Amino acid sequence: MDDFAIKVGEFEGPLDLLLGLIERKKLHISEVSLSQVTDDYIAYLKQFENLPTGQAGTSLSNMANFILVASTLILIKSYSLISSLAVTEEEKEDMEDLAKRLKLYHRIKELSGHIKELFGQSTIFAKENSNHFESVFAPSGEITRKNILGAIRSVVDNLPKKETVPEAIIKKVISLEEVIDDLTKRIQQSFKMRFSDYTKSSNHREDRVNIIVSFLGMLELIKQGIIEAKQEYIFADIDMESKNIALPRY
Amino acid sequence: MTLDAKIEAILFFKNEPTDIKDLANILDTSLERVHFALSDLEKKLEGRGLTLVHYENAVMLGTAKEGSELIEKIKKEELSRELGKAGLETLAIILYKGPIARATIDYIRGVNSSFILRSLMIRGLVDRVQNPNDSRGYLYKPTLELLSFMGLSKLEDLPEFNTMKEQVEKFTRDAMAEDQP
Amino acid sequence: MTLDAKIEAILFFKNEPTDIKDLANILDTSLERVHFALSDLEKKLEGRGLTLVHYENAVMLGTAKEGSELIEKIKKEELSRELGKAGLETLAIILYKGPIARATIDYIRGVNSSFILRSLMIRGLVDRVQNPNDSRGYLYKPTLELLSFMGLSKLEDLPEFNTMKEQVEKFTRDAMAEDQP
Numbered sequence: 001m002d003d004f005a006i007k008v009g010e011f012e013g014p015l016d017l018l019l020g021l022i023e024r025k026k027l028h029i030s031e032v033s034l035s036q037v038t039d040d041y042i043a044y045l046k047q048f049e050n051l052p053t054g055q056a057g058t059s060l061s062n063m064a065n066f067i068l069v070a071s072t073l074i075l076i077k078s079y080s081l082i083s084s085l086a087v088t089e090e091e092k093e094d095m096e097d098l099a100k101r102l103k104l105y106h107r108i109k110e111l112s113g114h115i116k117e118l119f120g121q122s123t124i125f126a127k128e129n130s131n132h133f134e135s136v137f138a139p140s141g142e143i144t145r146k147n148i149l150g151a152i153r154s155v156v157d158n159l160p161k162k163e164t165v166p167e168a169i170i171k172k173v174i175s176l177e178e179v180i181d182d183l184t185k186r187i188q189q190s191f192k193m194r195f196s197d198y199t200k201s202s203n204h205r206e207d208r209v210n211i212i213v214s215f216l217g218m219l220e221l222i223k224q225g226i227i228e229a230k231q232e233y234i235f236a237d238i239d240m241e242s243k244n245i246a247l248p249r250y
Numbered sequence: 251m252t253l254d255a256k257i258e259a260i261l262f263f264k265n266e267p268t269d270i271k272d273l274a275n276i277l278d279t280s281l282e283r284v285h286f287a288l289s290d291l292e293k294k295l296e297g298r299g300l301t302l303v304h305y306e307n308a309v310m311l312g313t314a315k316e317g318s319e320l321i322e323k324i325k326k327e328e329l330s331r332e333l334g335k336a337g338l339e340t341l342a343i344i345l346y347k348g349p350i351a352r353a354t355i356d357y358i359r360g361v362n363s364s365f366i367l368r369s370l371m372i373r374g375l376v377d378r379v380q381n382p383n384d385s386r387g388y389l390y391k392p393t394l395e396l397l398s399f400m401g402l403s404k405l406e407d408l409p410e411f412n413t414m415k416e417q418v419e420k421f422t423r424d425a426m427a428e429d430q431p
Numbered sequence: 432m433t434l435d436a437k438i439e440a441i442l443f444f445k446n447e448p449t450d451i452k453d454l455a456n457i458l459d460t461s462l463e464r465v466h467f468a469l470s471d472l473e474k475k476l477e478g479r480g481l482t483l484v485h486y487e488n489a490v491m492l493g494t495a496k497e498g499s500e501l502i503e504k505i506k507k508e509e510l511s512r513e514l515g516k517a518g519l520e521t522l523a524i525i526l527y528k529g530p531i532a533r534a535t536i537d538y539i540r541g542v543n544s545s546f547i548l549r550s551l552m553i554r555g556l557v558d559r560v561q562n563p564n565d566s567r568g569y570l571y572k573p574t575l576e577l578l579s580f581m582g583l584s585k586l587e588d589l590p591e592f593n594t595m596k597e598q599v600e601k602f603t604r605d606a607m608a609e610d611q612p
Contacts, residue, residue, distance in 0.1 A: 012336055013361030065361055104358060107417065111346055112338035114409045115400070120331040122401035124303055124312035125321050127265045127446040129549065137555035137576045138510035142519060145581060149590045151516070151523035155539060156598045160368065251480070251497040258480030259498035262443075263505060266546045276505060294479070299432070299439025316432045317440035324441065324457060327567075374543030 014069035015105045017044060022102075029102050031095065035077040042070060072098050253277065253287035254294065261302075261311040267394040270307045292403075303394045304404050310394050315401035329399075330373075336366045341396070344376055345405065346414045349389035351381060375399070434458065434468035435475065439492070448489040510554060521547045522573075525557050526589060528599050530570035532562060535603055 011017040019029075021040045027033035045066055072094045079095065251259075256277060261268060274284045288309060292302050301314045313321055322329075333341065340363055343355050355363045367390060370376040375396040378388040392405070402408060432440075437458060442449060455465045469490060473483050482495045494502055514522065521544050524536050536544045548571060551557045556577045559569040573586070583589060 015360035108342050112342040115338050115341050118400040122315040122318040124398040125444050135555040139580045148523045151519040152527050152595045155520050159602045255480040259494040263502050299436040313440040321444050368541050371542045372537045
């Protein structure tokens with residue numbers, strides 16, 4: 001069952017990873033601490049996104065889980081940097097929920113300590129099955145060839161299937177680096193552009209994850225001092241300008 | 251023979267989790283009287299070598315947890331105690347919050363839990379029942395074997411059970427009001 | 432835990448006549464004290480659902496005499512009960528894929544099958560043989576009575592025998608190669 005394991009590196013899932021990062025920095029769970037570990041989270045994820053699936057236990061649908069949480073993290077961080085950032089009601093809820101989810105998950109991890117402590121320590125045992133029991137042939141009317149065929153068919157239909165997530169789609173969406181490279185090039189070319197132009201002209205599908213990943217790319221560029229971003233008013237588009245055309249460094 | 255003695259005899263003979271409804275049927279009596287008799291039996295078993303394990307509608311008889319070391323000495327098969335991180339988390343969610351839909355488990359853990367659930371079911375630690383609010387979905391709940399492994403006669407014996415159940419319920423009510431049954 | 436409670440737990444668990452000398456050994460005490468404790472246990476079981484059964488030098492726990500009618504009723508009820516979906520599926524797996532280990536059945540169905548297997552055995556529908564690859568394990572197979580009840584002179588006469596067998600085998604081959612006979 002190893003090929004089904006849900007792990008990126010040593011972490012079970014995105015919440016596990018986040019919790020690990022927050023604990024490492026000895027922070028409390030809050031939106032503020034989440035914005036403080038966003039970069040670490042992305043950096044950690046980057047190590048794994050280029051691994052072929054199956055390696056290090058990565059699976060595509062699981063990567064998608066990691067990326068979805070990444071997108072919420074980026075929102076939280078952006079919001080803390082650019083207070084005028086426009087967020088939808090739904091995004092606001094996601095942002096608030098993440099801290100709550102993390103607190104609950106933290107609680108569950110604490111409680112799983114009780115399970116570990118108790119499991120198998122003072123077991124209540126059932127009677128051992130006797131090896132000598134009398135059996136009486138007692139069939140029932142249900143046992144017909146037709147019903148038995150129906151039963152084996154239902155067994156076969158319910159065998160677990162391997163993941164069937166279309167790899168190509170997810171790979172495109174989750175390639176963080178590609179988005180950042182692309183963004184850098186476009187900034188150099190057009191010197192000044194708007195965020196919505198970027199996501200529109202991009203050959204990526206304009207879905208939510210993609211916009212957010214692009215946004216992350218933009219924030220990375222701001223952080224690296226490669227571009228400057230301006231937003232005239234809330235909900236307005238974001239203008240991007242390159243500060244140093246000659247040196248787009250990563 | 252009193253009703254609780256009859257129930258003790260039946261549970262001893264059956265040696266598997268038994269539905270309280272089946273007990274009422276066999277004994278030709280009401281569910282209410284079976285419940286009363288079970289709590290009589292529970293009292294009578296105090297300080298004895300046996301104990302009742304009880305969750306929702308199922309009940310079984312087992313050795314008292316105080317005797318576990320003794321039984322372990324004469325048991326032939328080694329008990330598998332290995333659960334792993336994912337297993338522990340999932341069991342904690344099911345014990346403190348069950349019966350619970352897979353979507354909610356996934357949401358709390360932040361990952362897909364279908365494979366860990368399957369392996370817990372194969373080990374007989376977790377059971378699933380039809381979700382009364384969603385005919386295509388299931389609810390996952392602890393088995394009596396899981397309770398027995400943990401030395402719990404009932405779920406309420408879990409540490410922090412009452413406080414935690416409230417916390418989890420409050421949270422899931424807030425967060426998942428829209429997609430939860 | 433008193434000595435008589437410990438003895439009760441041991442006898443319940445062992446579910447077979449146990450030598451009084453063995454009890455003294457397990458409990459690390461004298462024969463005399465075991466005899467005293469046994470008579471305590473006997474007194475405490477009065478009016479209860481269980482009773483102590485004495486053999487020459489051995490004892491065993493059983494259901495009280497007064498409950499024997501009840502137990503007969505349950506036995507009959509167990510034998511005439513419908514197998515249900517889970518029972519039919521387990522039986523189908525054994526018919527199409529047997530002889531098969533319990534772990535493999537569990538793995539195919541995704542749930543624990545131990546209680547169902549026991550009931551299929553008690554009803555004479557399946558039988559078990561020693562697993563040649565695992566001295567402590569068993570392989571389950573259909574009984575001859577089941578085959579003749581279904582009007583089958585050989586398993587291959589089952590509808591779609593080869594296709595179904597192949598599909599189940601493909602699944603187990605991929606995942607459990609090492610546990611397979």
